[in-house]
Amino acid sequence: MRKPIIAGNWKMYKTHAESVAFVKELAPRLAAYTGVESVVCPTFVALAGVCEALKGSGIGVGAQNLHWEAQGAFTSQIAPPMLQGLAEYVIIGHSECRAYLGETDEMINKKVKAALAYGLKPIIAVGESLTQNEAGQTAAVIGGQVRAALDGVDAANMTNIVLAYEPIWAIGTGKNASSAIAQDVIGGTIRKTLTELYGNSVAQGVRIQYGGSVKPDNMQDYMSQPDIDGALVGGASLKVDDFAKLIEAAAKAKGV
Ligand code: 13P
Numbered sequence: 001m002r003k004p005i006i007a008g009n010w011k012m013y014k015t016h017a018e019s020v021a022f023v024k025e026l027a028p029r030l031a032a033y034t035g036v037e038s039v040v041c042p043t044f045v046a047l048a049g050v051c052e053a054l055k056g057s058g059i060g061v062g063a064q065n066l067h068w069e070a071q072g073a074f075t076s077q078i079a080p081p082m083l084q085g086l087a088e089y090v091i092i093g094h095s096e097c098r099a100y101l102g103e104t105d106e107m108i109n110k111k112v113k114a115a116l117a118y119g120l121k122p123i124i125a126v127g128e129s130l131t132q133n134e135a136g137q138t139a140a141v142i143g144g145q146v147r148a149a150l151d152g153v154d155a156a157n158m159t160n161i162v163l164a165y166e167p168i169w170a171i172g173t174g175k176n177a178s179s180a181i182a183q184d185v186i187g188g189t190i191r192k193t194l195t196e197l198y199g200n201s202v203a204q205g206v207r208i209q210y211g212g213s214v215k216p217d218n219m220q221d222y223m224s225q226p227d228i229d230g231a232l233v234g235g236a237s238l239k240v241d242d243f244a245k246l247i248e249a250a251a252k253a254k255g256v
Helices: 016-030 044-053 095-100 105-117 130-134 138-149 155-160 179-198 200-205 216-223 240-254
Strands: 005-009 037-041 060-063 089-092 121-126 162-165 207-210 230-233
Touching: 005 089, 005 162, 005 207, 005 240, 016 037, 016 044, 016 240, 037 089, 044 060, 089 105, 105 121, 105 138, 121 138, 130 138, 138 179, 155 179, 155 200, 162 179, 179 200, 179 207, 179 216, 216 230, 216 240, 230 240
Parallel strands: 005 037, 005 230, 037 060, 060 089, 089 121, 121 162, 162 207, 207 230
Antiparallel strands: none
């Protein structure tokens, strides 16, 4: 069985001090839910403090991006070796990075390969815009993003990769995709694409999250879908009580 994974993407929220205080309060709330993998992805400058505060808690830590080069004259960027020991996961290809930082499929593919080379586990985000959705292009766009991100990645690495379906029109808007739509894209397009690329047994082992206006009150609905293995959560991951309720709902829905 695929272990459910819920990751909080804190985006550009919370200072170092706020991040550390948050996880200290969160850890005891999640201690009972060992059947669900919980991950927090704070801003880079809070990674060390959060990592230290979470030692022994079972809660994982992720970064929100990385560069593909190991080092170099790339002002403002963070190289994969800099994340080693601080982050287990790294979000790659978030639609906000594609839109505001000009990240292309090719850059995302390089980042995925660089992360894997340094033992970091990518959470690869894919998602279609509202225009693409309304034009009936969702399957083509999502299938294309998945193939591009995984170009040259071998089957052995797929156990270290998590995918996240985040329709752009559902992020931070309160307009979430219905659980049926999310299941359709995640099972019918993403897992199908993985099957075409790596075969059924590898595809069945890869965890795929939904993201976009996930809240405590809709979490159980998503997690009741057979192909949805977790969530990548923005807004609702910023409050201890909401985050704890998400984990609780996932444990309940999956019976773990
Ligand atoms: P919201 O949960 O705030 O819609 O954000 C989703 C997201 O972008 C997570 O990466």
